[in-house]
Amino acid sequence: MDTIDDHLDLLAHRVRALRDAAGHRVVVGIAGSPGAGKTTLARSLVDRLGQDAAHLPMDGFHLANRTLDLLGRRARKGAVDTFDGWGFVALLARIRSETSNPVYAPSFERSVDEPIAGEIEIAPNVELVITEGNYLLVPEMPWSGARTLLDAAWFCATDDAERQRRLVHRHTQFGRAQEEAISWARDVDGANAVLIESTRELADLVVSGVTGEILSERSP
Numbered sequence: 001m002d003t004i005d006d007h008l009d010l011l012a013h014r015v016r017a018l019r020d021a022a023g024h025r026v027v028v029g030i031a032g033s034p035g036a037g038k039t040t041l042a043r044s045l046v047d048r049l050g051q052d053a054a055h056l057p058m059d060g061f062h063l064a065n066r067t068l069d070l071l072g073r074r075a076r077k078g079a080v081d082t083f084d085g086w087g088f089v090a091l092l093a094r095i096r097s098e099t100s101n102p103v104y105a106p107s108f109e110r111s112v113d114e115p116i117a118g119e120i121e122i123a124p125n126v127e128l129v130i131t132e133g134n135y136l137l138v139p140e141m142p143w144s145g146a147r148t149l150l151d152a153a154w155f156c157a158t159d160d161a162e163r164q165r166r167l168v169h170r171h172t173q174f175g176r177a178q179e180e181a182i183s184w185a186r187d188v189d190g191a192n193a194v195l196i197e198s199t200r201e202l203a204d205l206v207v208s209g210v211t212g213e214i215l216s217e218r219s220p
Helices: 004-022 038-049 065-071 085-097 143-148 160-173 178-197
Strands: 026-031 053-057 103-109 114-122 128-133 152-157 205-208 214-217
Touching: 004 026, 004 038, 004 128, 004 152, 004 205, 004 214, 026 038, 026 085, 038 053, 038 128, 053 103, 053 114, 085 103, 085 128, 085 143, 160 178
Parallel strands: 026 128, 026 152, 053 128, 152 205
Antiparallel strands: 103 114, 205 214
16 A cells, blocks of 8 residues: 555656656645645655755735734635735746746744745755645636646645644644634635635646545546
């Protein structure tokens, strides 16, 4: 029986094959609902791909809490309109075109619940970029622009019960009371998942967020 490492090695091989066929920097996107395991999958792949790979989370494009307060959207932070989608797409375009200089990107620090500007470096030697986020496959602008800049798009799938368990643990770990964490996972993250799960069929691959196994592949 194949192990998690076997599945991840196969996915890493696919990324390298994309780069070898393209002959230039490639960007692979991993979409999926909150708690599906996108970040863990992306980091595991980058570890296997080595020094010429970089992890680029979409979470750095969360709008600042003050901005969300002014817009009246903070109570549903994580929804599609609480991100700077245009900025994320513009960054992907820079990553595709600027390979002779570093490109800096924001990260997201959960302990303060805010983005941090310029913390991630995409260095000129980086040939493999693994980006991940909830809305990479949403077909409406500006997110549809992201899909055109990805060499491949995968969907990270995990059953609802496991996602809920992970989300409640995450929310309590970063300061929410148990009841508040359960409510946020169910009502806010759950509402966002409805949109995200509807984009699953647009992915080139569907990958298990538990084992890394390829669950399905879209025909060319």
